[in-house]
Amino acid sequence: MHEVDMTKCLLLALQQWREEQASPQAMVDTIHLEVGRFTCVEPEQLRFTFQAAVAGSWLDGAQLQIEEIPFVGRCLACNGTYSPTPEGAYRSPCCDHPLEEIVSGRELRIRSIDYRTSLQSAVESQALSLQRV
Amino acid sequence: MHLPLEDRLGMNLLAANQHQAEHNREHFEAWQVLALNVMSSPGAGKTALLERSLPQLAQEWSMAVLEGDMTTQLDAERLEAVGIPVVPITTGRSCHLDAAMVSGGLKLLRQRLNPNQLDLLWVENVGNLVCPAEFEVGEHHKVALLSVTEGEDKPLKYPLMFRQADVVLITKIDLLPYLPVELEQIRRNIHSINPNASVIPVSALSGEGIDVWHAWLRSARQNTLQPALAMA
Ligand SMILES: Nc1nc2c(ncn2[C@@H]2O[C@H](COP(=O)(O)OP(=O)(O)OP(=O)(O)O)[C@@H](O)[C@H]2O)c(=O)[nH]1
Ligand SMILES: [Mg+2]
Ligand SMILES: [Zn+2]
Ligand SMILES: [Zn+2]
Ligand SMILES: [Zn+2]
Numbered sequence: 171m172h173e174v175d176m177t178k179c180l181l182l183a184l185q186q187w188r189e190e191q192a193s194p195q196a197m198v199d200t201i202h203l204e205v206g207r208f209t210c211v212e213p214e215q216l217r218f219t220f221q222a223a224v225a226g227s228w229l230d231g232a233q234l235q236i237e238e239i240p241f242v243g244r245c246l247a248c249n250g251t252y253s254p255t256p257e258g259a260y261r262s263p264c265c266d267h268p269l270e271e272i273v274s275g276r277e278l279r280i281r282s283i284d285y286r287t288s289l290q291s292a293v294e295s296q297a298l299s300l301q302r303v
Numbered sequence: 304m305h306l307p308l309e310d311r312l313g314m315n316l317l318a319a320n321q322h323q324a325e326h327n328r329e330h331f332e333a334w335q336v337l338a339l340n341v342m343s344s345p346g347a348g349k350t351a352l353l354e355r356s357l358p359q360l361a362q363e364w365s366m367a368v369l370e371g372d373m374t375t376q377l378d379a380e381r382l383e384a385v386g387i388p389v390v391p392i393t394t395g396r397s398c399h400l401d402a403a404m405v406s407g408g409l410k411l412l413r414q415r416l417n418p419n420q421l422d423l424l425w426v427e428n429v430g431n432l433v434c435p436a437e438f439e440v441g442e443h444h445k446v447a448l449l450s451v452t453e454g455e456d457k458p459l460k461y462p463l464m465f466r467q468a469d470v471v472l473i474t475k476i477d478l479l480p481y482l483p484v485e486l487e488q489i490r491r492n493i494h495s496i497n498p499n500a501s502v503i504p505v506s507a508l509s510g511e512g513i514d515v516w517h518a519w520l521r522s523a524r525q526n527t528l529q530p531a532l533a534m535a
Contacts, residue, residue: 172434259495
């Protein structure tokens with residue numbers, strides 16, 4: 171269910187990108203997303219709700235390219251990294267340490283957008299920098 | 304044409320929500336109000352806890368509640384009965400509160416009272432263990448509840464909520480004698496996913512543990528708002 175809200179967030183971010191960075195005629199080919207495994211977002215669900223939400227809008231036809239980022243923790247006892255699992259209670263298998271530092275897995279970001287400024291033009295790609303709305 | 308992508312680049316999907324949350328937090332700081340986001344699965348006892356805590360806390364603090372509910376105003380009515388100002392926020396199809404909804408609630412609240420008089424603002428989130436953890440509303444602290452009837456494994460099954468929480472209240476401990484559940488195992492699981500969380504077992508029914516919870520609130524209010532006070 172919350173993928174609907176996540177899709178709204180995504181559309182908001184894309185709208186803002188169009189207003190601030192791209193030309194108003196920008197046509198989006200592909201949106202490259204990073205989705206961490208330790209977030210509440212299911213990539214399949216997100217793709218599905220996104221396709222339904224953009225039908226008929228300026229984003230109709232745009233594809234979501236989702237890269238899943240693994241959940242990685244750092245064991246503060248030995249400084250090694252590991253994959254926290256529910257079966258292992260998210261503790262480090264090396265030293266049985268609780269999950270302290272999260273190295274990756276919390277990502278929810280638009281990495282870049284492939285778009286063209288007119289039907290004829292070549293596809294350009296723009297990396298987005300972390301910015302305040 | 305592909306531009307080189309640096310790892311730290313990328314627009315956060317939740318940027319708009321985070322921006323609004325920071326805006327809400329600026330209001331809380333200006334009003335010197337400690338804001339708490341109370342979250343749990345449906346029925347873990349958020350409203351019951353507030354019904355127990357608010358009459359006692361009202362002796363020392365002025366408070367208000369923003370009450371998130373998908374469709375009804377039942378919880379808001381329960382808390383109004385306690386004599387605390389409550390603003391209901393019906394979220395409709397959305398299964399969590401977001402920062403914009405809370406901002407809307409704050410506008411309504413300001414029509415009823417002067418927020419500078421408040422000491423504490425409670426936000427009761429929609430009963431849901433998943434996405435409320437992902438949507439900040441400007442709170443100073445996240446409060447997660449887990450009732451003993453939900454079982455020991457829930458911190459492991461819904462890790463994000465328990466990871467994000469600053470304090471976890473294990474609720475309904477008056478029921479422990481009737482359940483094959485180990486309080487210590489719940490605590491261990493919470494601390495495995497979030498070693499820094501404060502864990503406080505409570506019962507809204509018997510009142511057990513409520514004084515420990517209120518002591519946590521007092522120190523949270525002092526430690527969170529004191530730097531701002533010193534600067535003022
Ligand atoms: N035995 C016992 N029952 C409790 C306690 N706290 C709450 N309950 C019961 O649990 C049920 C749900 O409590 P609520 O306070 O409505 O839970 P909630 O988390 O606010 O629920 P939603 O807002 O609908 O998600 C009610 O029937 C309460 O009476 C407690 O400490 N002990
Ligand atoms: Mg409730
Ligand atoms: Zn280790
Ligand atoms: Zn404002
Ligand atoms: Zn939700």
